[in-house]
Each structure stands twice: as C-alpha cells, then as structure tokens.
Amino acid sequence: MREIFVLGAGVIGMASAYALASEGLEVTVIDAGTGPAAGGASFGNGAQLSYSYTxxxxxxxxxxxxxxxxxxxxxxxxxxxxxxxxxxxxxxxxxxxxSRSSFERNTIEVLKLAMESRRGFAEISKKISFDHRSxxxxxxxxxxxxxxxxxxxxxxxxxxxxxxxxxxxxxxxxxxxxxxxxxxxxxxxxxxxxDEAGDSWLFCQNLHTVLERDYGVKFKFGTKIEALRARSGKIDAIITDTGEFSCNRVVIALGAGSAAIARTAGIRLPIxxxxxxxxxxxxxxxxxxxxxxxxxxxxxxxxxxxxxxxxxxxxxxxxxxxxxxxxxxxxxxxxxxxxxxxxxxxxxxxxxxxxxxxTPNSQPMVGQSKIEGLFLNCGHGSLGWTLSMATAARLAQAIRMEGNVISGAASLIHVHSN
Ligand SMILES: Cc1cc2nc3c(=O)[nH]c(=O)nc-3n(C[C@H](O)[C@H](O)[C@H](O)COP(=O)(O)OP(=O)(O)OC[C@H]3O[C@@H](n4cnc5c(N)ncnc54)[C@H](O)[C@@H]3O)c2cc1C
CATH class of the missing domain: 3.30.9.10 (D-Amino Acid Oxidase, subunit A, domain 2)
Incomplete structure (x- = not known):
C-alpha cells in the first residue's frame, strides 16, 4: 500500500515525487522522455519564479x-x-x-499557492542547486x-x-x-x-540525482503511457508501450498530456x-x-x-x-x-x-479524482515552475487525507462509468 506511481517527470512530477518520497512512500516515476523534464514545458520555460504576478x-x-x-x-x-x-x-x-470578480478570485487563489511555493523553494534550494536567484x-x-x-x-x-x-x-x-x-x-x-528565477530543467536534473540516491525513487524513462485502467471505481493498471504496471495509487502529472490519459480512465480534465x-x-x-x-x-x-x-x-x-x-x-x-x-x-x-x-480558471488541479487511488497534479498553465513546490505539498497532504479534493478546478472533473 505504500507504493505510488507518478506519471510525468516534468517539474510537477519531480516535485510530486520529492514530496511523496519525503513522506516515506515508495515512488516510481514514468515518462516517455529520455530523462527528467526532457519532453515538456519544464525544459525551456521563462525561468521566472513569479510569486507575485499570478x-x-x-x-x-x-x-x-x-x-x-x-x-x-x-x-x-x-x-x-x-x-x-x-x-x-x-x-x-x-x-x-x-468576469472581474472571477478574475480577482482566481488570481488570489493562485497567489496563495505561489506564496506557499516560495517557502518550499527556500527549503529545497538548501539541498539542490538550479541557478536559483532572488x-x-x-x-x-x-x-x-x-x-x-x-x-x-x-x-x-x-x-x-x-x-x-x-x-x-x-x-x-x-x-x-x-x-x-x-x-x-x-x-x-x-x-x-x-520574485525569483531559476532553471527548471536543472532543478529536475539535480532533484533526479537526490531522489534516486537518497530516497530510492525508481525512474522508467522512454516509457509512453497509453492508458489507465480502473475496475469497480478503483485504479488498477497503467498500460504503457513497454507493458502493464498493476497499481493502486497513481498521480497524473503529465502537463498538457494529462487530459488525454485521464480520458482513458473516463475522467474529463478541462486542460x-x-x-x-x-x-x-x-x-x-x-x-x-x-x-x-x-x-x-x-x-x-x-x-x-x-x-x-x-x-x-x-x-x-x-x-x-x-x-x-x-x-x-x-x-x-x-x-x-x-x-x-x-x-x-x-x-x-x-x-x-x-x-x-x-485550465479555464488558471488554477491547477490537485487532489484525488473520483476514481479511488487516482490523484491529480496537473493544469498549472503559465505558472507550473512557480507553483510546483506548493502543489506537490498539497498533493502529499491529499494522499495523507485520502479522499479529499484539496484545491483547484477539480469540481469540473466529470467521471463516466466504464
Ligand atoms: C513559453 C513558456 C514560458 C513559461 N514560463 C514560465 C515561467 O517563467 N514561470 C513559470 O512558473 N512557468 C512558466 N511556464 C509554465 C511551466 O513551464 C509549466 O506550467 C510547467 O512546466 C508544467 O510542468 P508539468 O510537469 O506539469 O508539465 P511538463 O513539463 O510538460 O511535463 C510533462 C511530462 O509528461 C510527459 N508525458 C506527457 N504525456 C505522456 C505520456 N502519454 N506518456 C509518458 N509521458 C508523458 C512528458 O514527456 C513530460 O516530461 C511557461 C511555459 C511556456 C510554454
């Protein structure tokens, strides 16, 4: 029961793996790319840790x-x-x-996450280097x-x-x-x-080393996820181009690829x-x-x-x-x-x-989906690098409290019976 799969090795998947491994979970990360942050938005983004401009x-x-x-x-x-x-x-x-009121509400919700993330970055920058500067x-x-x-x-x-x-x-x-x-x-x-700056690709490389060496996190790169399978409302398997992984806890952190894979389990993500x-x-x-x-x-x-x-x-x-x-x-x-x-x-x-x-409201989706054991950490829009430490911490909290949707646009998720 302590095993968990994180799908995606962009900055959100890597920060999630760190937060979950820190809680003592046995984490395996799967990604189609050749290494961390190789194939997605975390490779070459604007590098800004934009805690205030949300x-x-x-x-x-x-x-x-x-x-x-x-x-x-x-x-x-x-x-x-x-x-x-x-x-x-x-x-x-x-x-x-x-509308003006929704715009202000969404901006402030993301701002709160950004402020949490700032504290997370202050901590992690003591452990790894990533050209981080104030x-x-x-x-x-x-x-x-x-x-x-x-x-x-x-x-x-x-x-x-x-x-x-x-x-x-x-x-x-x-x-x-x-x-x-x-x-x-x-x-x-x-x-x-x-506001700060840093290289999210370098962050993922150096976090990869720490996760393998100090936390025993396993990585399966070059593995394309094709579908998820749920049985009786519970997550059951990850189907990839190199074979099937049976599982009972999975986090979707596939960036712009999240909606396509969630759909295979009957979940519509507004991304x-x-x-x-x-x-x-x-x-x-x-x-x-x-x-x-x-x-x-x-x-x-x-x-x-x-x-x-x-x-x-x-x-x-x-x-x-x-x-x-x-x-x-x-x-x-x-x-x-x-x-x-x-x-x-x-x-x-x-x-x-x-x-x-x-996402339509610019808020990421973090927490449990309506399928037991299937969690989300995706939809970070223009600010995924900035928000990564906060949403990873909230994901770990959701898994600790299993069953609660913690934040974001998750109310927009619709589950279809398989
Ligand atoms: C031009 C630009 C500038 C930006 N500037 C900033 C900025 O200054 N500050 C900021 O905070 N944010 C910025 N962002 C946003 C930020 O880069 C993203 O929000 C963040 O990188 C998302 O991270 P992620 O891990 O969710 O997704 P990604 O980094 O895209 O990672 C997703 C991973 O999932 C893998 N994957 C997807 N589908 C599959 C599949 N089927 N099977 C296996 N693996 C799969 C991919 O290989 C990839 O490694 C910018 C984005 C862009 C495009």
Whole structure:
C-alpha cells in the first residue's frame, strides 16, 4: 500500500515525487522522455519564479481583445478555434471565469499557492542547486491606463502577502540600469521584490540525482503511457508501450498530456494547451539582472547563470501543435527589437517551444479524482515552475487525507462509468 506511481517527470512530477518520497512512500516515476523534464514545458520555460504576478488568463480585458486575437492583430497572442468539442467546452468555462470578480478570485487563489511555493523553494534550494536567484521582477506597462489597472490589482494582492509597488519609468531604470537601453518607451513598471528565477530543467536534473540516491525513487524513462485502467471505481493498471504496471495509487502529472490519459480512465480534465516559445542565448554585460516582463508584447527576459532566457507568445489552437518557424522568428525579432544589446542573438540561439497546460480558471488541479487511488497534479498553465513546490505539498497532504479534493478546478472533473 505504500507504493505510488507518478506519471510525468516534468517539474510537477519531480516535485510530486520529492514530496511523496519525503513522506516515506515508495515512488516510481514514468515518462516517455529520455530523462527528467526532457519532453515538456519544464525544459525551456521563462525561468521566472513569479510569486507575485499570478494574474489569471481569463479576464475582462482579454475578452475585450478577442476580436483582435481572432483576426491575428495581436503579435503575441493567437486564437485559432479548434473544431474539437473539448475546445468549445473549455472555452465556455473560460468565458464564465472572465468576469472581474472571477478574475480577482482566481488570481488570489493562485497567489496563495505561489506564496506557499516560495517557502518550499527556500527549503529545497538548501539541498539542490538550479541557478536559483532572488532577482525581483519588473513588469513594464506601455500605457498609464495599464499601469493604473495593475496598481489597483496589486493593492488587492498586497493584502495577501506580496509587496508590489508601482514605479515611474525613471525609477524602474534606477532599479535596473539595463532598462536605459530598452528600445520601447514605457509608462512605468510594477516592481515585485520577492520574485525569483531559476532553471527548471536543472532543478529536475539535480532533484533526479537526490531522489534516486537518497530516497530510492525508481525512474522508467522512454516509457509512453497509453492508458489507465480502473475496475469497480478503483485504479488498477497503467498500460504503457513497454507493458502493464498493476497499481493502486497513481498521480497524473503529465502537463498538457494529462487530459488525454485521464480520458482513458473516463475522467474529463478541462486542460487545453497554450503554446509558447523561448530562446536561450549567452547574456552580455548589458543584460538585465532583474527579471523583466514586457506586458504589452508578452515577452519575458530572465537571467539564468550566464545565459539569458527569453520567453513569450501565447497561441491557443489545436490540441497537439508543432513548432512553427514563423512564430519563433516573430519572438526573435521582438526580443532583438526590445533589448538589442542584452545578449548574442547571432550565434547558437536555442529555439524551443512548449505547451502551457491551461485550465479555464488558471488554477491547477490537485487532489484525488473520483476514481479511488487516482490523484491529480496537473493544469498549472503559465505558472507550473512557480507553483510546483506548493502543489506537490498539497498533493502529499491529499494522499495523507485520502479522499479529499484539496484545491483547484477539480469540481469540473466529470467521471463516466466504464
Ligand atoms: C513559453 C513558456 C514560458 C513559461 N514560463 C514560465 C515561467 O517563467 N514561470 C513559470 O512558473 N512557468 C512558466 N511556464 C509554465 C511551466 O513551464 C509549466 O506550467 C510547467 O512546466 C508544467 O510542468 P508539468 O510537469 O506539469 O508539465 P511538463 O513539463 O510538460 O511535463 C510533462 C511530462 O509528461 C510527459 N508525458 C506527457 N504525456 C505522456 C505520456 N502519454 N506518456 C509518458 N509521458 C508523458 C512528458 O514527456 C513530460 O516530461 C511557461 C511555459 C511556456 C510554454
């Protein structure tokens, strides 16, 4: 009864394995990739531990922008409706989360998780290295209206533990002198002093070593999960391309792949992928050391060690989108245009794409599903790296209390009889 399988070795699966092994459970992690964080969003994300900027995607301002998105007029955000009924169910639920009150509630729920995660990262960074730095973050706003809206939300967030402050453009440049060479004028910035940065791929590599060596966690890489089997309402087997594993406790932590596998056990998860891109280039002396997010162009610049990670674009379309050269080129051009001297854009630009596993309310799903022994830790959207330590801790708590749904959009899960 102490055995548990964690499906997925992205940052969520690895943090889950750590939390469960720390409780004395015998953990086996299964993933199709060649190693930890090799095949999913945890490989090349924006690297920001964004504890304060937890704003939900569904918001009144995004809805006002939908016509522009559908017409392809927003360079950073693309919306191409899919024909899948699952897309329309997800979109409907997304719309119901876009009112001001839902937006604020969802933002604050994620903020609470982020604050818990911050404590988790403070602990784990004593055990493993992952280019972790306390950088603080500046969110740049191109208009005074955008800045005022951000200030008003920050007042609410500050009641829940952040200490965000609005800075004029001059004050932001004083805080991060590299901004003097930022090509676009900006009205001001929101300063989040608590925010940090780190490499989630490196985190997974070093955690892998610790989990194998100190906790006896077993890993089965190169193993594609094809289906789950439940009998009489209880989880019974994991079916993979290398054979079947009988089991009585399983955690789904498959990122954007979670919904497809949950469906095989009759569970519908409201997760839809939002594709993004990143590049990693050698940082120059003129690279910012504070994390920078340009909110209007939706591009983040984050220093990890001697590299600069630049992430961006938010494309919602098909369920299994591929790398699109012209979208990556758009990010590269945008980045060069913003911070031309921040790094070497001419050499080996490591181009990457990944899928953010979005839920309609931007909250991850953590806890027990309606199938006995089948647990969820998935749907972390744009903030999985940031939230990983908190959701892993909540998962461990749910397994300790077996039977309770702890947090997130789990009420949206529908179970069908097999
Ligand atoms: C461009 C971009 C920028 C981002 N920036 C940030 C940021 O700055 N800060 C932040 O907090 N978050 C950021 N995110 C979000 C964050 O990266 C994700 O939320 C997080 O990585 C999700 O982790 P995960 O472990 O759930 O999924 P993943 O990392 O995708 O891992 C899922 C794993 O499951 C495996 N898998 C899937 N299906 C199967 C199957 N059938 N069989 C076997 N294995 C399978 C995959 O191989 C993979 O290893 C960003 C995401 C993107 C795309």
């Amino acid at each position: 704003d939900a995607l569904a918001s009144p301002s995004l809805i006002a922008n939908v016509p522009k998105l559908l017409l392809g007029f927003d360079p950073a955000f693309r919306l191409t409706p899919s024909l899948s009924p699952r897309f329309w169910a997800w979109s409907l639920s997304f719309l119901t989360n876009a 950088t603080g973050k500046l969110n740049l706003y191109s208009t005074h209206r955008g800045l005022r809206n951000a200030e008003s939300l920050s007042r609410l967030k500050n009641k829940h533990g952040t200490e965000q402050v609005v800075l004029t453009a001059e004050e932001a440049i004083e805080r991060e002198p590299a901004l003097a060479r930022f090509s676009h004028p900006f009205a001001g910035a929101l300063w989040s002093p608590f 839809w992928p939002m594709q993004g891109y990143s590049m990693t280039i050698p940082a120059s002396e003129m690279a910012p050391s504070v994390s920078i997010t340009d909110t209007s162009r939706k591009v983040v610049f984050c220093r990890i060690g001697d590299r600069l990670r630049i992430g961006g674009l938010a494309d919602i379309g098909g369920e299994n989108p591929k790398f699109k050269k012209q979208r990556f080129a758009a990010l590269l051009e945008a980045a060069k245009g913003m911070f031309p001297e921040a790094g070497d854009y001419t050499g080996n630009v490591n181009a990457w794409t990944g899928l953010r596993p979005m």
